[in-house]
Amino acid sequence: MIKKLPIYCVFLLFLSFGYAQNDLQHWQQRAENVEVFRDQWGIPHIYGKTDADAVFGMIYAQCEDDFNRVEVNYINAMGRMAEVEGISKLYTDFRMKLYIDEAVVKKEYENSPAWLKELMDAWADGINYFLHTHPEVKPKLITNFEPWMALTFSEGSIGGDIETISVNQLKAFYDKDFHAHLVLQERDWMEEPRGSNGFAIAPKLSQSGNALLLINPHTSFYFRPEVHMVSEEGLNAYGAVTWGQFFIYQGFNEYNGWMHTSSRADAIDHFALTVEKRNGQYHYLFGEEWRPLTEKTIPLKYKEGNEILEREITAFYSHHGPVIREDDGKWVAISLMVEREKALTQSYTRTKTKNHQEFKATMDLKTNSSNNTVYADKDGNIVYYHGNFIPIRDSQFDWRNVVDGSNPATDWNGLHEVDEMIYIENPENGWIQNCNSTPFTAAGPFSPKKEDYPDYMAWDLENARGLNAVRVLTDQKNFTLASLISAAYEPTLMAFEPLVPALQKAYNALPATDPKKEKLKEPMQILSSWDLKTGVNSVGTSLAVFWGGQLMADARELDRPWDRYIFDFLAEETSDAMKIEAFEKAIDKLSKDFGSWNTPWGAINRFQRVTNEIQGKFFDELPSLPVGYNSSLWGSLAAYGSRAYPNTKRWYGNVGNSFVAVVEFGDKVKAKSILAGGQSGNPFSPHFVDQAEKYANGEFKEVNYYKEDVIKNARIRYQPGKKK
Template sequence: MRKWVARGGFALLGLVLLAAIGLATWEPFFAEPGRAPATEQTYSAEIVRSEFGVPHIYGKTDADVAYGVAIAQSEDDFFTLQDVLAMARGRYGAIAGEDGAAVDFVYHLLDARGTAQRHYGNLPADTRALFEAYATGLNQYASEHPGEIKLARLFPVTGEDVAAGFALRQPFFFGLNGVIEPLVKGEPLRPEFGPPIPSSAPAAAPSADVDGEAVPRTTASRALPLHMGEDGAMAGSNAFAIAPEKSGDGVTRLVSNSHQPLRGGVAWYELVVESGEGWHFAGANFPGSPFPFLGHNRDLGWTNTVNRPDLVDVYQLTLDESGTRYRLDGEWRDLETRTVTLPVKVGPLVLPIRRTVHRSVHGPVIINDRGAFAIRYGGMDSVAQLDAYYRLNKARDLAEWRTILARMAIPSTNFIYADKAGNIAMFYNAAIPDRQQGPDWRSVLPGDRTDLIWQDMVDFDRIPQLVNPASGWIFNANNAPFSAAGPGSDLSPGDFAPELGIETKTTNRARRAAKLMAETPVIDRANLERIKYDTGYERTGYVAQMLDEVAALDLKAEPDLARAQALLATWDMTADSKGAADALALLMIKDFMSAEYQNKTWPDAREKLAAAAEHLTTHFGRLDPPMSDLLRLRQGTVDLPLDGGSDTLRASTTWDVHDDGRLALRHGDSFLMFVEWAPGARVRSQSIQPYGAAITRPGSPHFADQTPLFVRHELKPVHFWRADALANAIRRKTVTNR
């Protein structure tokens, strides 16, 4: 009997071990194998590294350069590139666990792969050649560095894989996550996406999920790490353009001041590209792109700030008793339903989690306890932006550039433009649905009427745009487009239909920029730098409300908290680390900003004051440490003081709280570029990044070599022209796939 029990125990142990081995190894074999680009094309590129390691990539053709971009970026950040490619293949959960599986769920929900498959082949041949070359470079690096690969069978990849990544990530720049997350969780929508779904909404018929769950609760309900910042797209960016008649020296200036996460899939990567086919551009891209998204060429340049147009409509469907059909115009239609497998890494194991995704003629469908809801959004089922960005890179004047932007192929983001001819402009770029008048498009719409399912975008001429205003300056700081160029030059909100869904909110950054620029008679280089690095707050809006609520607290019975209240009352309204109350204000203000911009629950003033005071006294032994002791820029062994705050023009927006109580910047000022066209001179530019070119290579000298300049408000030369790049080169090499 004992032998039988022992044998049975060993057998059970063996089964457990086999199951563990299976869970540790199944995912790469289950995943669809990667494919190499179907081309025998040979590529060759020269990569010249500047004194800060920034790659300058040269090639005979544009495709040669794109191949070189992939090699250079892999050398600096192959770690993040793999994450981006895993997202584009629906396999990120095998790397990042539950958070990654949430991305994979959205990948399937939005049909990112299907979008790429349907439309990639219709792109112009030279655009597809760019993406195939880029994929070839990625595959080559992976083949030559197998020890760096963190997910088996991720490579090879094709241009279509890269295109699928674009289809997945683009909607999150205008806040689609703010709709998907609450719907998946079964929570009310935030007010900026319409009024809450009523709790009395009729319950939907059960989903056909294989595990009986109507909502993918264990993975897809996680936060979606695809948006611009911790609190969504409104987390920020600044942009400035100054016409020659306003600059004091006849120079046209453009300032790109994006606020992105400092690491990860939407962190900027700086590069300069030049080909024998006329592609010559300096700027930055995100991992997974063969071309820059912003910057300048010889003749013109642009930068972007995230806008928040109403590009998303939500429809409530009526399902039949089976939950497999929905009613439309009095008839029942089959709900498209398919089951997908999400890999979820848990320790050494990867669990296969089965989930169901649905679709109607409206778009993706989410079923929760409140009902069935379909989503339709601007730019859905399109990869046209791949060609549009490429063409913008090569445009030569405002007319050509504007014609490309007018395609409405790039679903969102403001464009601030300047060129060597002295033109400056602002375009509230947005693929806004062409909605009929009458319905409340900010509410949840009935899903049983085809007349509410819009098909086209509004004409480009209907969106807000401003070219060469009389003021001679333009800015945007994630505010409504109706404050951009000062009194007498700004657009009027009344000239734009409410169905366009143009946001009306402003930011402290916008208030400060409008004030500082309007009161500055000559915006020369020095004044422009002063404005860009401003750390001030206006005592209005959420800032004033926070201060008033703290001042109104009755803290007679709490002397310690009363001291914090009294200190905050002395705050000088800046985040420059000079005032005694700056650190306290920095800790306080972020949550109030988020409540204002994201329509979150308004914070309790007493609770926030108490938490900030406790943090400072616990970690610093005082309420008034220098703010620069609290706020730090940290990368490896580098640990430097920072200025700026949440929603100041010098942006230190969000941070990680380290064990020592310091706030390590996570999101804020990132890629910063000043571009200048002087009369009769070639374009000149300078830039800076918070860390360095080799952002995930701790052993590289360029892991954090830009940090001292960044904290001192200093810039480095871009070396746009090849002669300058070669004169300042520290490394040169030629790469080829022969």
């Protein structure tokens, strides 16, 4: 039986269909201005008449490669993960919605400059046209992308500032009794470091007389694909893009290149509030006045079974920012950067800069809050920026800890100008390095001096990668792209430089009658003669990594000064007995899991990609490749964070070197790159693992940057929405 609809419903359906038809015509017209070339590695090269056309084609191509990752990033950014994954994500969503208010973000979109609105419009059009032309793709949640949504994810870091807020503490403060026994998963800040390496080489140290740049982010694998976008309006950017964003996050154009490394320049502060309820409303003390806390009801949805349920939480805001927990009777508010439109502007406009003056102008927007930047250009400049968003503070306070939010002297006093921050331009030594390490060794003896800056400018400590980077760059000359790759993959694990001798000393001190003396004799001989270099055939690497990991675990209860180099601390402050016990445990673990402690690193450390789930799954019984790289924690410049899983004995990589590139800036730009696995997220695509073997061997592919090379190496050429 066909149910008749009221005439007004028919009219509304007609209108809806009409709008859809208009949208479709608009998308098709946009697609006519776009051409996509897929090269021999499946890398998309997008050519558009305008920047907006290039954005349209670029996001369409991203969706072709992995729509799931595009959508999930925006589900998360908008605070809607609980609608997909259930109550375990409810407070992660609440954390996001402390800052993301749909009505506010829509207004920000409407007030954005016309050029940026055009890019956001094209972005939404590209995703929606992909969904229209691929009805077999079923979104988890977002069936229609709107332009304002681009503002919710405007900075491409893997772990943004908001992630420093504990979801368990949020729940304990705001919603303690709801599912009282629910324990939420926090980001493990002790896990494999998600950092990055950036090297810049001045012309005087290169064989060609051109500046060189290493782009080496350490992210979870498949977090960023490789993309090339070109327009007739001056855009020609190549590099890594975070899924769903429309700007090249770490990359280069014909004139310059930029590499972001995670920073500890202080961009976030916590303020203790003295709070009282007065006349039915919460107030906090500031100076001698009691200010009312702003109250905001935040609606949340979450999936339970087959239902979508709703819950509201009332959040409190001070002028310092939202309240995120309670400590010792004080409410604690957090201050961090909230500049969505400016951040998106900075992220995009830097991809079109033609010299350092233009690039520095984008840095003056001061919204790249969690990153350092290593830069090189065609004019021969090499530059380093430590942080970008740094509030001006009173140095009498300890900004590493919670400060008194009732004291007006703790208020931020604007932002430091770029020239006031830690900054290096064309140092005399001819190279710059940053490996998430202290900026005070970034240019060797020509580095900035710590005493010239407030402490909050750089809490960063030296790490094993930083030590190795300085070592391999010092006194080197005649750099080429090939030798820059060699430097970036130099395999020494500097963390063990103080550790192995300390273990040898502890072993030598064992009495001859101690049964451990004989049990550990042979592995100790191998470890003592090990050259500290990680590699697939190295047994010393296996012994060192298993022992070092065990020693760190055993030593977690020790009180380590925050500013002490961790491996000197472990070498000097753990007892001989702890070192020996940890070594014995490591030997036993290797023997149990692999049949012998005498197991080379490549038999343990593997690369495998068999599914495209965001949280990867691994299987010992399926094929995998040996990998010689190691954890960035131990100082492996080529970072490879691996571990065993509940169903595996072998260790499988899931974070570290992902997209890596080396670039030379001359009359023509030259570049080589490599991806972990491959470009496509489709396990049935030839580009799912076609780069895996090269990746495991540290072999780079040639980047097809100029159109003649793109055309020569193109395997597919098409317009979005049309058959290939």
